[in-house]
Amino acid sequence: MPGKVHPDALIEHVFGRTGEADDTVLLGPAEGEDAAAIDWPGGTLVVSSDPISLAAAEVGTLGVHIACNDVAASGADPRWLTTVLLLPTESDDATLETITRDLDAAARTIGATIVGGHSEYVDALERPLVSLTALGAADRVVPTGGAEPGDHVIMTKAAAIEGTAILAADFGDQLGIDEALRTRGEAFLEEISVVPDARAVRSFATAMHDPTEGGVITGLLELARASDVDLIVDRAAVTVREETATLCGAADVDPLAIFGSGALLATVPETDLDDCLEALEAADIEAASIGTVRARAGETPTLALDGESIVDPVTDELYPLWEAADAGD
Incomplete structure (x- = not known):
């Protein structure tokens, strides 16, 4: 069955495997937490990533909002986005036009800026896949x-x-x-x-x-x-x-x-x-x-x-x- 990995599997295989310890990480990987919080000179940086795979007419708009929702739900204002856009090999320029237009419009509605990312065509895909990372600043993190x-x-x-x-x-x-x-x-x-x-x-x-x-x-x-x-x-x-x-x-x-x-x-x-x-x-x-x-x-x-x-x-x-x-x- 598709869907989220069960929390028990995350605890066993994911949450303990996070690389080098860093005391600037205020909130790291944990059950139920959809964003991380990092101490930085400007206050607290909140970061979250989410993938979404849908028809081109929906994936850009939903992708932006779903990634930014996690940042907002942690007490921050979403400000920056990076986007990884993977397209089926047979996609034409119209598909790319639809998705990027929607990414731009959705980001503008919440005052966020797309600052970078990556795009490529992939044989194994049947529909577009967008993975977005949203970042924002918070005065107080709400976990x-x-x-x-x-x-x-x-x-x-x-x-x-x-x-x-x-x-x-x-x-x-x-x-x-x-x-x-x-x-x-x-x-x-x-x-x-x-x-x-x-x-x-x-x-x-x-x-x-x-x-x-x-x-x-x-x-x-x-x-x-x-x-x-x-x-x-x-x-x-x-x-x-x-x-x-x-x-x-x-x-x-x-x-x-x-x-x-x-x-x-x-x-x-x-x-x-x-x-x-x-x-x-x-x-x-x-x-x-x-x-x-x-x-x-x-x-x-x-x-x-x-x-x-x-x-x-x-x-x-x-x-x-x-x-x-x-x-x-």
Whole structure:
């Protein structure tokens, strides 16, 4: 099954193999942490890398936002990007034009500059692959692993923003949805960035994390595991938009278990909760308190979702749909 490497395998094979120790590294590879933080003369440099492989019409825009989201969710303003662009050998100049135009436009929307990278054609690829490294400066790093017992859990926007766009664009025909719903669902891609969300939240947050693969459920569990706490979350408090509910119902998938880019998860002390929500409202960003943080009760950090105890990341429920579609080709 495609998807993220399991946290246990990362702990065994990845996190301990990081080369020479360097005391300027303030936050290095760790479970649930999507960015690194480095002490530098200008303050703290936050760095994150992410690959994405999609159709040319989507890969540039999504690639920029997904890489920059991780930097923003660590408390920094994304400023610089490097881009590695790998293209199928049969690609023409129109493909390169589409991707680079979208990279440029997406970077401009968040005030970031593409400062370098690499491009080449690769025989083994069937569709473009873009890997971006985003860098930004932070006054205060907000880790994934900073949640404290007593904090409230908030979520901005809604569940499955990215997943809704994928369902509409990739599976609209087979789901039999009408054109109006498909258009509205595809437009969710315009809300993928959480840079504004993080700017509004970061001065209040003890932890921030953007849910991606595996959706809100996996994002919450990653936050719990990184912070060594339990999260108690009310499913009914998680915003699921009408378009998302309709598409997920047609596809028989859980909106909390499909790609969640576009939402920001954060933990906030109770004394700062109202001020944080007011700051988000002032920024015209919808948000809700969806749960609380408590001290770990058992051997393993747990996400308690309406009484169900979740201790392992879920497999994103969109992967079987892609596999079924590929099998039918």
